[in-house]
Amino acid sequence: MDRGRRGGGGGRHRSRRSEQDPDVRLSKALSFALRHGASQLGLDMSSDGFVSVAELLSRPQFRAYSLADVRRVVETNDKQRFRLRPRPGDGRLEIRANQGHSVQVDDLELTPVVPGSDNVPSCAVHGTYLRHWESIRSRGLSRMSRTHIHLSPGLPGEEGVVSGMRGDCSLAIFIDVSGALQDGIPFFWSDNGVILTPGDAEGRLAPRYFARALRLTEPRRELPLEPRGGVAGE
Numbered sequence: 001m002d003r004g005r006r007g008g009g010g011g012r013h014r015s016r017r018s019e020q021d022p023d024v025r026l027s028k029a030l031s032f033a034l035r036h037g038a039s040q041l042g043l044d045m046s047s048d049g050f051v052s053v054a055e056l057l058s059r060p061q062f063r064a065y066s067l068a069d070v071r072r073v074v075e076t077n078d079k080q081r082f083r084l085r086p087r088p089g090d091g092r093l094e095i096r097a098n099q100g101h102s103v104q105v106d107d108l109e110l111t112p113v114v115p116g117s118d119n120v121p122s123c124a125v126h127g128t129y130l131r132h133w134e135s136i137r138s139r140g141l142s143r144m145s146r147t148h149i150h151l152s153p154g155l156p157g158e159e160g161v162v163s164g165m166r167g168d169c170s171l172a173i174f175i176d177v178s179g180a181l182q183d184g185i186p187f188f189w190s191d192n193g194v195i196l197t198p199g200d201a202e203g204r205l206a207p208r209y210f211a212r213a214l215r216l217t218e219p220r221r222e223l224p225l226e227p228r229g230g231v232a233g234e
Contacts, residue, residue, distance in 0.1 A: 026065055026073050030082060033061070034097035050085065050094035070095065080192035099148065099190045110188035110196060115181040124151040124175040124187075124195045126205075127165030130215065136173065137213070137226050141205040148188075148196035149205060151175060155216075171223075174211040185209075 033056060038045040041059050045051050053070055056062055074082045087094045113120055126141060143149045152165040155172060177187055187197045199205050213223040
């Protein structure tokens with residue numbers, strides 16, 4: 001009986017996957033390959049995170065797609081997750097993810113945030129989910145397996161906000177960037193307007209850098225902060 005129920009559920013999941021927009025499937029496959037799986041797929045990644053589009057499309061996971069498909073996904077992605085360029089020297093097309101890597105990419109062409117300058121963001125928000133709040137409130141944010149903690153320059157839907165937070169996040173944590181900069185924690189702007197920080201030496205942003213926390217689901221309200229403790233993050 002239980003096996004039958006599990007089998008039926010699996011069928012429903014397979015049906016949903018088969019009905020998923022092909023561009024969404026390609027975007028997810030690109031995200032994995034360019035952020036995490038280049039080595040696993042046998043792709044040669046440059047120091048600035050680019051891989052050959054031709055090599056990428058030769059892999060079994062991408063043989064159903066064309067160069068036109070890749071261009072379309074890059075150009076229409078609402079979060080501007082990817083970037084295409086002609087490779088210096090021979091002009092062959094390359095692609096990279098703008099951020100979100102779990103592999104170390106040394107030359108992502110990030111713009112450092114300079115303390116006291118005009119490029120210090122007036123707003124920097126980390127989006128997450130209410131179920132993680134108790135842990136984060138007491139222990140802080142962690143970059144976890146990624147190279148950076150991602151911050152948005154505003155809430156989803158606000159003018160000029162392209163990426164940096166999932167649209168279904170139920171909790172927004174506003175970060176005191178100036179205070180963290182004063183303590184030596186670096187911040188950067190990515191090509192698509194996401195604010196990135198590796199955190200402190202342990203890869204974290206402690207609760208003392210939380211300016212406020214906002215519940216995004218109804219009833220929308222401020223949540224109390226407890227700016228003391230260790231580290232966690234989602």
